[in-house]
Amino acid sequence: QVQLQESGPGLVKPSETLSLNCTVSGGSISSYWWTWIRQPPGKGLEWIGYIYYSGNTNYNPSLKSRVTMSVDTSKNQFSLNLSSVTAADTAVYYCARKGSGASWFDYWGQGTLVTVSS
Amino acid sequence: EIVMTQSPATLSVSPGERATLSCRASQSVSSKLAWYHQKPGQAPRLLIYDASTRATGIPARFSGSGSGTEFTLTISSLQSEDFAVYYCQQYNNWPLTFGGGTKVEIK
Numbered sequence: 001q002v003q004l005q006e007s008g009p010g011l012v013k014p015s016e017t018l019s020l021n022c023t024v025s026g027g028s029i030s031s032y033w034w035t036w037i038r039q040p041p042g043k044g045l046e047w048i049g050y051i052y053y054s055g056n057t058n059y060n061p062s063l064k065s066r067v068t069m070s071v072d073t074s075k076n077q078f079s080l081n082l083s084s085v086t087a088a089d090t091a092v093y094y095c096a097r098k099g100s101g102a103s104w105f106d107y108w109g110q111g112t113l114v115t116v117s118s
Numbered sequence: 119e120i121v122m123t124q125s126p127a128t129l130s131v132s133p134g135e136r137a138t139l140s141c142r143a144s145q146s147v148s149s150k151l152a153w154y155h156q157k158p159g160q161a162p163r164l165l166i167y168d169a170s171t172r173a174t175g176i177p178a179r180f181s182g183s184g185s186g187t188e189f190t191l192t193i194s195s196l197q198s199e200d201f202a203v204y205y206c207q208q209y210n211n212w213p214l215t216f217g218g219g220t221k222v223e224i225k
Contacts, residue, residue, distance in 0.1 A: 044219050046216070060213040101167070102168070104209060108161035
């Protein structure tokens with residue numbers, strides 16, 4: 001059973017960079033696309049982008065200028081960096097696996113709350 | 119960007135009753151639509167993909183239909199564990215987008 005676990009600081013100051021990792025267990029990170037999705041408190045879901053195990057990426061245009069994703073196959077891990085954060089970036093951040101067929105998401109991490117505040 | 123609109127925002131249903139949830143796309147997404155449900159404090163769980171294919175382990179009481187711009191998720195007989203927020207998601211165009219959700223609550 002594939003499991004994903006997010007990790008990273010729960011509090012980030014405005015204008016700084018939010019950095020999260022997602023560790024994949026129970027399966028290889030290879031041959032799949034991996035994604036980040038966020039959910040502001042009490043609101044709906046926003047797709048941030050995804051990354052292939054080879055490093056190819058596809059980002060949401062609304063966040064593209066601030067987002068960088070990377071992958072470390074040796075650690076079975078992928079990462080999200082979101083720069084110049086504001087309070088609007090406060091959200092639960094989920095990592096997930098893109099399904100083998102198309103861009104639906106079949107395995108999710110439990111999510112981690114990141115608050116942007118000074 | 120394709121806007122996904124879900125209705126109603128809240129649906130009050132008694133256990134054992136049928137629930138019908140709607141999702142409308144601002145332009146055609148073919149059959150590239152998924153449904154998820156999310157319980158409080160948990161991650162979303164994939165229910166349906168390709169508009170009508172149940173994901174692994176999803177009970178037969180969940181069914182999806184539709185194509186183009188109009189989609190429906192039907193829960194034939196609501197169980198206690200089905201009370202949650204339901205989201206639709208299109209993957210026909212980038213960026214991938216989700217609907218605002220329908221909360222299914224106990225009547």
